[in-house]
Amino acid sequence: MGIALLRDAADRAGRYATELDGRSVFPTNSALDSLSVFDEPVPDHPDNPASVLAMLDDFGSPATVAMSGRRYFGFVIGGSLPAALAANWLAGAWDQNAGMAICSPISAKLEDVAAAWLVDLLALPAETQVGFVTGASMASFTALAAARHAVLAEAGWNVEDDGLFGAPPVTVIVGDEVHISVLKALSMLGLGRNRAIRIPVDNQGRMRADALPDIKGPTIVCLQAGNVNTGAFDPAKQICAAAHKRGAWVHVDGAFGLWAAAAPSLAHLMDGVQDADSWATDGHKWLNVPYDSGFVFVRNGDALRAAMSTTHAAYLVETVNREPCHFTPELSRRARGVETWAALKSLGRSGLAEMIESACRHAKQFARGLQTAGYQIANEVVLNQVLVSFGDDDATRRVIAAIQAEGTCWCGPTIWQGRSYMRISVSCWATTTEDVEISLAAMIRIASQTA
Numbered sequence: 001m002g003i004a005l006l007r008d009a010a011d012r013a014g015r016y017a018t019e020l021d022g023r024s025v026f027p028t029n030s031a032l033d034s035l036s037v038f039d040e041p042v043p044d045h046p047d048n049p050a051s052v053l054a055m056l057d058d059f060g061s062p063a064t065v066a067m068s069g070r071r072y073f074g075f076v077i078g079g080s081l082p083a084a085l086a087a088n089w090l091a092g093a094w095d096q097n098a099g100m101a102i103c104s105p106i107s108a109k110l111e112d113v114a115a116a117w118l119v120d121l122l123a124l125p126a127e128t129q130v131g132f133v134t135g136a137s138m139a140s141f142t143a144l145a146a147a148r149h150a151v152l153a154e155a156g157w158n159v160e161d162d163g164l165f166g167a168p169p170v171t172v173i174v175g176d177e178v179h180i181s182v183l184k185a186l187s188m189l190g191l192g193r194n195r196a197i198r199i200p201v202d203n204q205g206r207m208r209a210d211a212l213p214d215i216k217g218p219t220i221v222c223l224q225a226g227n228v229n230t231g232a233f234d235p236a237k238q239i240c241a242a243a244h245k246r247g248a249w250v251h252v253d254g255a256f257g258l259w260a261a262a263a264p265s266l267a268h269l270m271d272g273v274q275d276a277d278s279w280a281t282d283g284h285k286w287l288n289v290p291y292d293s294g295f296v297f298v299r300n301g302d303a304l305r306a307a308m309s310t311t312h313a314a315y316l317v318e319t320v321n322r323e324p325c326h327f328t329p330e331l332s333r334r335a336r337g338v339e340t341w342a343a344l345k346s347l348g349r350s351g352l353a354e355m356i357e358s359a360c361r362h363a364k365q366f367a368r369g370l371q372t373a374g375y376q377i378a379n380e381v382v383l384n385q386v387l388v389s390f391g392d393d394d395a396t397r398r399v400i401a402a403i404q405a406e407g408t409c410w411c412g413p414t415i416w417q418g419r420s421y422m423r424i425s426v427s428c429w430a431t432t433t434e435d436v437e438i439s440l441a442a443m444i445r446i447a448s449q450t451a
């Protein structure tokens with residue numbers, strides 16, 4: 001393969017990264033209009049890879065959203081740590097199939113190491129098994145498949161062999177603020193999103209432990225660590241205790257909130273979360289590794305393996321090692337453990353804690369600044385999420401649109417308990433106090449002119 005082409009790619013990527021924080025966070029209209037160059041029929045003849053790359057950079061790069069930049073506060077979106085991005089490029093050149101240890105010993109090794117580090121850093125039970133998946137959605141799907149296996153096995157039913165027709169019914173309990181990805185997982189697993197019993201929540205979106213119904217028979221309870229709007233944590237201690245007394249499985253969607261465990265000043269939020277049976281989290285959000293990356297954690301490794309193992313195929317050679325494909329829905333896949341390892345190796349325990357804590361400090365800085373300017377903050381800022389209103393719903397929506405158009409930073413809208421808010425989520429490793437000041441100044445100026 002031409003080294004010149006890879007150098008060219010590295011130069012272009014380097015230029016992109018350098019210019020990222022100086023440009024409008026959302027692409028300009030002219031950059032978006034230029035995307036029409038990609039509308040062409042199937043090329044009849046080969047093209048030179050260098051021109052393919054040049055076209056991609058010339059027209060593609062300006063049309064990207066500066067999502068890995070320091071002032072992108074939309075959704076819950078991390079950037080890419082330098083070591084993680086660089087490792088991702090090298091791993092791209094390796095082009096390893098991470099599904100089986102025999103295909104890629106290096107990928108399997110780094111998954112083993114990163115899995116053990118994650119379990120340690122997130123303070124999960126030592127026996128917890130880990131799968132490297134695309135994100136928290138797939139992590140919840142995988143964990144809930146393990147849960148479905150375990151609660152039905154307890155009732156004498158093998159769901160992998162015999163399916164759900166004729167199986168004992170499985171009760172699923174979720175909070176009223178359950179994330180859509182958990183409902184999607186339930187729908188894909190044949191557990192049905194409308195069958196789930198929804199428990200009322202308090203004013204921060206936390207499930208009310210006192211509203212938990214009587215648990216009988218095969219049951220899965222889904223908790224949340226880190227509400228996508230408020231950042232709030234469900235009362236895991238009480239709910240895990242009540243659920244476990246009746247033999248239920250407790251799953252935690254901790255797409256970003258689980259990382260609180262890695263920061264001493266926030267670890268109290270995780271009180272009782274570690275009592276659960278399975279956990280889902282993202283790598284591409286708060287760990288700041290490139291898309292796509294998520295982790296499923298299951299305390300009972302046998303249940304995870306039972307749910308994810310394939311039936312035997314003669315050509316797939318199994319080694320004595322941990323076989324990555326027995327922990328995920330995929331067989332062939334990319335080597336996500338590589339950049340996970342690189343991120344954790346470059347941060348260390350203290351660097352990870354500081355990355356999580358600084359995002360939370362910045363969220364508090366946003367809340368203080370906006371409140372001082374006279375705007376209402378709707379949530380207790382316990383983590384990295386802030387909900388702010390700029391007046392009535394119309395005013396808030398107009399201010400959000402104006403902030404997005406102005407380009408200093410980018411935040412999205414949300415509806416919280418029936419009202420419109422702007423949602424600020426601080427998840428990028430590179431965001432500084434100065435970025436927050438610059439963004440606050442822009443928000444307050446735009447709000448005073450617009451609202």
Ligand SMILES: *Cc1c(COP(=O)(O)O)cnc(C)c1O
Nearest residue numbers: 135136137179181228253255282
């Ligand atoms: C983002 C998020 C998810 C889904 O994660 P993906 O990485 O998009 O699959 C699930 N739950 C919560 C609370 C989230 O914030």
